[in-house]
Amino acid sequence: MKNSIVLMAGLLSMPLIQANGIIVIGNKSNGEEIVYETKAEKVTKALIEANFLNKELALEVLEKNSSQSSWKLSQFTIGLGVEGEAGIGPWNLGLAIKQRLVFKR
């Protein structure tokens, strides 16, 4: 019985992995693994917001590239996850989903 209570307490103290959740997996800067679960709707919303921010950055870059460079860029990829508002997970974990947008001429 004592073991069961300890086990139950341990279970309640860890993040519950729900059947409907989406898992995000990454590393802290010290290399330690982080596993975080969130709802699919939250991931969708965050990625759409990240796409919006990435698009704004992409426009700046493409404009600069067109006017300053003598090289003709044929493909451009932007975004390795956007931290902050559009990231996923608790901010202190620094979990930002790896996602890149691809632009072509």
Added chain:
Amino acid sequence: MKTIILALIMTCTSAQQLPTDWYTEDGNEKNNANLSELALYMDKILSVQKDVLIQSHKDIQKDLGEWKFAGQKTDLAVSKSGLFGFSAVKGTSAIELSWSKIDTNKSEEPNASVVELNSEMNESDVLATVRPFYKVLLKNNRENEFAHNSRNFEDHVLRYHRALKQVSKLNDTQYVADKFQLDMSVSYSSPLFGLTRLSGDTRMRLEWKIIPSSLKSDNDDQEVVRKILEDVSIALENATPKEGYKLKKISIGLGLSKKNLLSFTKIKGDIAGSLFLKKTKAKLNVESDFGDEDYQWLNEEENKFLPLFKRSKFRKGIKKSFEMTNWFSKQFKKQQSLWEIGKFKTSYTISYSGFFGLANTSSNSSVSFEFSK
């Protein structure tokens, strides 16, 4: 009570859990019982990505002028305990997905940062080719750091070059060594376009076209390369990609041992290369005298070889990895939309004992398959 709680945990986590023999480096248990649940979970992950594309597409395309939004790339990861999900920026990817519109032209993506070399070049030409590139990478170094780093860089490049020069021509294998890629990364505070917060590292990729030597080497320097070519040829003899995908690339991670040869070491640190194999039209000659010598792991710290893993395990692992990749291709094919996964890459790791599993957060990939439509 314990049983009830454990059952509850199993029920809650099973959808996100890979079969144990897919991720545990040391595991050899067969446990494919939860594949149907994993397929449902996979469907949910892919639906999120598809929804994001459908909902973002119009907005992203607006004001782009002559540019077109061509698609998105995402990564999936595996935790140490076998949970499966989206990969975060700081993490090891197990699967990379490239989404594109069904009607777009899927031409090979250009990669402007590749420095092209070939295994027959003389050493002074190799150095003359790479110097301008690494000088840019190291331009923020202080003078003494620059001298040290450039010596270290040139030493590595030349050691790889000498090793690649010795790759022998083999007639009996279906796969041959095609090219070798070496990615160099240097912490760099002034990235291109000023997008510091998006990427802290700058990478340079050196790519050697391998021209196999017709002179048979008297020493064992290319032992590992020869074994890989033989084993991959045997393991994939009857392997066929399914669901409309084609096998585009196979790469095997290799490092350098202290003896100046390409070695199947556990690869750690910034400097590690990948040997790419190309399929030839040749049929596997079953009468060939392929060896049975096992692989050796080199312990760099102690400078000695560790116990061996069996070639039979390696061949079995390659075959199993290919089948796992085919399972993923089946899940990708199920998605019906204007957007599709046109290309994907799966990465596997090998344990010291020779077992294969999808690369997880604690491992580096050793074998990769790239499939595309």
